[in-house]
Amino acid sequence: MTLSIDALARLQTVDEFEQAARAILPTPSYDYYRSGADEERTLRRNRRAFRRYQLWYRVLVDVSQRTLATKVLGTDVAMPILVAPTAYHQLAHAEGEVATARGTAAVGSLMVVSTLATRTLEDVAAVPGPKWFQLYVHRDRGLTRSLVDRAVAAGYRALVVTVDTPVLGRRLAAERSNFVLPPGLHMANLKEAAQAVAPEGGLALAAYVASRHDASLTWRDIEWLRSLSSLPVVLKGIVRGDDARIAAECGAAGIIVSNHGARQLDGAPATIEALPEVAEAVGAMRNPPEVLMDGGIRWGTDIFKALALGARAVLLGRPILWALTVGGEAGVQRMLELMAGELSRAMALAGCASVTAIDRGLVRPAPRE
């Protein structure tokens, strides 16, 4: 079902990847991936808010030798562009998360593997390259602990705890197309737990979250999570500066400014709108957590803006799913190369030879038109 290498090479933008993927995916799967909460206002805003910022580029800087390399939580990566945790990669490609991991490794990036993967975390970890594990905290603390233990054993380098999902947001588009996990696909890391809730599949996710996720999770539990392993803990889903400071005080090694791809609370700010406040809130702290962001990125210039506004790196969610759909491992690799190429060009044109040269002065809110 994937495209030929030639056809893949002709895709020039993230939107073209999405269109090609849409032609391949069953409608419910496409709707599941694409949809956001309620009216999808935040979904649109995640993208559009990037346009609010302009690139006030510098000229006559030597940009003949450019590098995109950076470090995240001490791990070297070839580019400040990581793979966000997203569910159910086998909807997109038969090899699922394993193909994603291979494409990610091919370009020297890092993948965050979802609790809701359709391949086991061990299978994905068997692919070389650095990985973090995204964790949903379950009411069943034993289950939670076992996920952490498995992640440690498999060699994951950090735990990414999603904190914006005490209940599941309502994605009307996915409801309307009656999305269910197709026969043969499973939450591979949670097989038994999930079957207990919805043995037939069906609208498993909302039911699963309602019955199994821990809506009583608080900041105090972060310390408990940290005690489960020596892995650094990253909190994903924070948009407020005050929350970011609490996260830092609770020992979070990283913060991902995220609104869950606009799938939870419609009306939440775009992540690029929330990023500056979070970056400033922790910027002056001693040993500040690293700040990353995801949401709405479709162009290399979007990444440039995120780095300028305080992100150490960004994560790509849906673009990776479209790429996985159209090309499997090769698609993921091409998507990351495309984004890296665009970022590199933006850096050249803005006068930045390295990611550390991307300072806040290069990006300004656009004057009202």
Added chain:
Amino acid sequence: MTLSIDALARLQTVDEFEQAARAILPTPSYDYYRSGADEERTLRRNRRAFRRYQLWYRVLVDVSQRTLATKVLGTDVAMPILVAPTAYHQLAHAEGEVATARGTAAVGSLMVVSTLATRTLEDVAAVPGPKWFQLYVHRDRGLTRSLVDRAVAAGYRALVVTVDTPVLGRRLAAERSNFVLPPGLHMANLKEAAQAVAPEGGLALAAYVASRHDASLTWRDIEWLRSLSSLPVVLKGIVRGDDARIAAECGAAGIIVSNHGARQLDGAPATIEALPEVAEAVGAMRNPPEVLMDGGIRWGTDIFKALALGARAVLLGRPILWALTVGGEAGVQRMLELMAGELSRAMALAGCASVTAIDRGLVRPAPRE
């Protein structure tokens, strides 16, 4: 003419209720309900202005046990979502306001019954559950007094005096579709008075308001109104902080920030735009009146925003009419449950376990896109 329970259950949003109702209602009735004044700028703005506010949610709060319960003027209600006074419910459903009252009571909410009801205030009062009576002050003070006396006798718990209608606004859409009260429907509370003006029905309302309502009403009359009974008096239709303070000084127990569903003065501010000023104006007073609002609410997140910006509760107008049309009593119940469910989800996702936890810091004007 109403939908089956199954079809009703498939309606997921207020807009879907409206579309379903539109398919059922005669065009003039639909236009009468839907229309706003003149160009309908304020009508659109009532809805759109909610989008100006973003939900800067908090994470890692225990939201496993949530309650929507609150009190309005001392009455316990299960949710901060009341039924606004609207005219002529028999246009929507044969049982009219009685069905609305039943659906409202089923979820523990409170209904404000209109002077312009098509069922007598006594009939509606016979349905269990707390109710307030909306009052238009007539030039004929005897008639006005008799309405108050009847409301007291029937057990209404407050008088909601509409103060934004010295003359009737012009609703072009309703005029163009020649809306008249169909044969057999009456202003049940005003039968004789209305027939004296327009025995044939026709454009009864504008004529009725022009000839019978008291356009000379002033703040001084509020004291007289208060003297008619021991019921608390709520003033509906205020948008200014200075007017709100005068209302409080005149002894109003409550203020409903409202522009009459954008049916009176086109160009008036959206109610969510007016709410913060009103809430602040009376917030620092001793024994401040309770502040409520209506206008433009279509989502649970809209209600969340109104509560964050100072409303103790909101009232739903048109959404109740659509729900009454499509499902009678069951429709009204389902609409209120839908809104309550959406509000509850928004509270969970924003970190609020109760309505008192919804503070102003959670809502901010969106940055310009």
Added chain:
Amino acid sequence: MTLSIDALARLQTVDEFEQAARAILPTPSYDYYRSGADEERTLRRNRRAFRRYQLWYRVLVDVSQRTLATKVLGTDVAMPILVAPTAYHQLAHAEGEVATARGTAAVGSLMVVSTLATRTLEDVAAVPGPKWFQLYVHRDRGLTRSLVDRAVAAGYRALVVTVDTPVLGRRLAAERSNFVLPPGLHMANLKEAAQAVAPEGGLALAAYVASRHDASLTWRDIEWLRSLSSLPVVLKGIVRGDDARIAAECGAAGIIVSNHGARQLDGAPATIEALPEVAEAVGAMRNPPEVLMDGGIRWGTDIFKALALGARAVLLGRPILWALTVGGEAGVQRMLELMAGELSRAMALAGCASVTAIDRGLVRPAPRE
């Protein structure tokens, strides 16, 4: 060609008048009336800018007795809604400016008669009711003086000098439809002068303005103009506060904030945007000139906003032309009554029993949506 009284009575808004007029007028005439300069940005903005202002109405004011009466330059008028000077009324109706004058007089308003009328200023003056004369200053000072003398003799009460037309703006739409004055129509006040320039008609106006208007006119000439008669001089076409102050110092009795119906300089501010600055600039002067405005008014609420922002009265241009087209004298009368009715309703709903009660606090810029 005009509509029946019944059809006329069914027109409910200015836009409906325009649509009806468009169906009657030859395209070139319609385009001539409707068009603005260049891209017509200011043309659109003249209308849209009114939407920027909201009506923060007051309640519980006695508005049972309302009056729209006011005075302009000492003349009593029944409403603060005057007839702006516009060219060539015989394009719209065979009786031309005479019909306009009759409709204006019927409601107690005041007409400003254009130099470019198709009926002589004497013919128009023969219709009862107060009138001002709009004057273009010609290089031929003898001609200019003779126009003033004629206006005095005919009983005009003021001279309205247009100051925004040293050259004619380019109205692309009118050029594209090849507008020319049809056979039999003439600049009745300038017959000989005009024929000398363009005996065949044709694109007479741009050529006429270029060859005959005085592009060297300066503030010093205003004193000369004042010396020609004892009539008060009103300057029409000012948008800046500093220009307004100079006008006052030069003895102007009135200022019309106008951009010539957006027909001169595309990119000029909307007149409602310029009005507050002009009103403030002269407001603190001793014996300030009266401030009026035209441009973009289509609703009674627009007039309300203009009065609140400092205008003593407004002038209607195109709406009168549409009304004259569809109904001649009766059309003009109906248009003025429609606008007066809308203004009266807006005053009732905003808590104003007279035009002097319309204070600036009732109008505020809308929050960004």
Added chain:
Amino acid sequence: MTLSIDALARLQTVDEFEQAARAILPTPSYDYYRSGADEERTLRRNRRAFRRYQLWYRVLVDVSQRTLATKVLGTDVAMPILVAPTAYHQLAHAEGEVATARGTAAVGSLMVVSTLATRTLEDVAAVPGPKWFQLYVHRDRGLTRSLVDRAVAAGYRALVVTVDTPVLGRRLAAERSNFVLPPGLHMANLKEAAQAVAPEGGLALAAYVASRHDASLTWRDIEWLRSLSSLPVVLKGIVRGDDARIAAECGAAGIIVSNHGARQLDGAPATIEALPEVAEAVGAMRNPPEVLMDGGIRWGTDIFKALALGARAVLLGRPILWALTVGGEAGVQRMLELMAGELSRAMALAGCASVTAIDRGLVRPAPRE
């Protein structure tokens, strides 16, 4: 392929020139000329941003005698409207840059000839009239020096060094239509150098820039460039005030505020947005460089705004290409006359008899609508 003189005379706006040119040009050529980088956000913004500014015109100024004459770098020009350097004029017209030069000279303007011309710089210089030479600095400093020497020998009066192109921006539209230089057309000034890179033509430009342009160029190299000749050096492509000050300190005689027709970095500010900062940054320096601008100009009022905001003159890029396509030399002449006529009219209507009278107070940001 060009239009008749009559058809040419009927074109009234730049957009009409573009439409006419589009009907003549092969699609790839049209796309090459028209396209901007990536999403073309900056391309649209270059035009739209002019609308943000309003013309607060003055009245009663003597504008009967107007002049557009000015000086740029000491050269007298009849109008503050120059011809921007653009590539490949033979795509538009068989005579290429020679026709452009003739049309420019016919109205007393000045042409900036591109390094990427399809006619040799010597051929173009043979046409009378003042010219500047636009220079891309090559890694091969010998080639660079030889271009400078040739420009000096041919009588060019200034070097315009493009500083915004260390790599080539991606113009998706041109890529999608597979633009290549048609057979028989060459980079006439670089024949040998270009053929070494892409002997077949093809996507020569991106490859050429990548392999031959000097991405390591810095401010220090400007001094070296100045040392190559006695010609004044103008830096083209600056948008920041701080860069403008450095340019001045490096001895630049002029700065062109430009974003390369929005063909390089999508998300860059519109040039009219950048102009005020640049003008202010150098305005207070001793011997400040002259500030010019290009980008998005389509109307005489746009030019007026640029002059008011600090530009000594503007340059036209795409409008000249459309004009060259539709009319060759005569088309270029007509375009410049059209723009000059529009500017002159705007000056008359704003109260400016000369370009020096166009002060900043005449232009203000528009209030939000």
